[in-house]
Amino acid sequence: MEGEVGDFLRSRRARIRPEEVGLASHGRRRVPGLRREEVAQLAGVSVDYYIRLEQGRGPSVSDAVLDAIARVLRLDETEHAHLLTVARPRRQRGRQRAAADRVRPGVQTMLDGMERSPALVLGRRMEVLAWNALGDAVMGFSRMAPAERSMPRQVFLVPAGRDLYPEWHAVAAQTVAHLRLSAGRWADDPELCALVGELSLKSEDFRRLWADHEVKECAYGVKKLRHPVAGLLTLPYETLSLPAAPDQTVVVYTPEPGSETAERLALLGSWESSGAAR
Template identity: 50%
Template sequence: MDRAQQLSEFLKTRRARLRPDEAGAGVFGGRRRVPGLRREELALLAGVSVDYYTRLEQGRARNVSAEFLDAVAGALGLDADERAHLHNLARPGSARDRPDRPQRVGPEMRQALDALTTVPAYIIGRRLDVLAWNEPARLLVADFPALPATDRNMARLVFLDAASRALYPDWESKARDTVANLRFDAGRHPDDPRLATLIGELSLHSADFRRLWADHGVHGKTRGRKRFAHPRLGELALDYVAMRAPDDPDMTMMIYSAPTGSDAATSLRLLTALPAPPSDLGMTII
């Protein structure tokens, strides 16, 4: 993936989503052929040189300062994840880990995962690869051990597996979050060949992925709520929290739970008591 192109497209899409009146730029007049702010308007709001901002948006700027990027991010109204993404793209080398180095789940993370016996949890790494899981996660999300190693990837499951699409009643929201997480990873490691291969594969086989990838939405994994439509337990809403590994910023444990006494909590207790369904040893490709 070309870092300069990613940076250019990201800035253009963020600028296009700003309306002059919302950005406090009511003084800007004239007819508009496209939505959003013009480059010179954005530069004025940020208090930076129009020429230098133009070079930044075209991917031609060199040695961009953090202060300059923060000024642009403020004018664009970027949130914390988008701001970090901008810095990753504009200042090569800010990501700390080599993307080609194999990831290993350390003993502390493995121990924590094994201790979670009643709630679904799994560990994801770069490219949204699923590195480890517990039994409740296998019963709720996917039968990870039955999948080939290359298919143990949340993006592949969300966009290419028919069963996973049926699992999420709010599939569009899940898909958008997945793409935004993958885009955040791409900003940290734009030179990762395996990530480029994954994005190419998803773009080739999924029109939904192509549509969402073009939006340039970006955010990391934090917390929230997801609804599941389990084939045997029915629908349940679970809260999730992402816990980053202390020694690897590209490794996160996702933990799902439900409020005590809720219907979802009752369903989770029943989850591990269900007899295991027969496995088809692979994804059902959409």
């Protein structure tokens, strides 16, 4: 993602008001937020050095400098880690890319053992690599073409996505923020670049959200789904990273036992297994 470090830094300094960092806000400003020379001054580096960093010409920049800039721009932990990644991108080996699309049989067995919880595995592009029976009952992955098994495509390119997610705007923003984080980690992945290009071309909502440069690690949370048969499902979720496949993430939805959602999922699972859905 060429220019990522500069775009990210410009977006972060645009949201900081001078008075927030102890600077007087005198005169007319052509751009919102902090000027480049102000960030450089507060971080203790030369203006030329900071400009070169924003231009992507600072591959040997130290942790200390990036830490200082992160402090000035008030980056949270995820944003700070993203800055470290995009400021010093590393090329990934082809073997790692090839392995990213395969899920080990043991992982699939683990998913299948989660009979009361919808579960799936996402790849680095938020593509769905594997799922269990209840996950399929909720999302219908087995009835999709392989290219459609993509969370970003489902959110932005499938019209039914807005009906599936009652809180669509929050889901859309979260999806883009997570995809942006992945794009920083895997900057040389051609399929990831192609996905971002496709979404940018076809979705105005995606273009707008992508331009915000928000980054977020979706480690846990609650997602609401409106299923055509089961109705409204309120699904807390947890994510697990696989040490043997660091670009794969297991997502497990964990409805509260005895809740209305748990009961609806149990009925949906029985309905699917009986063949009534086919």
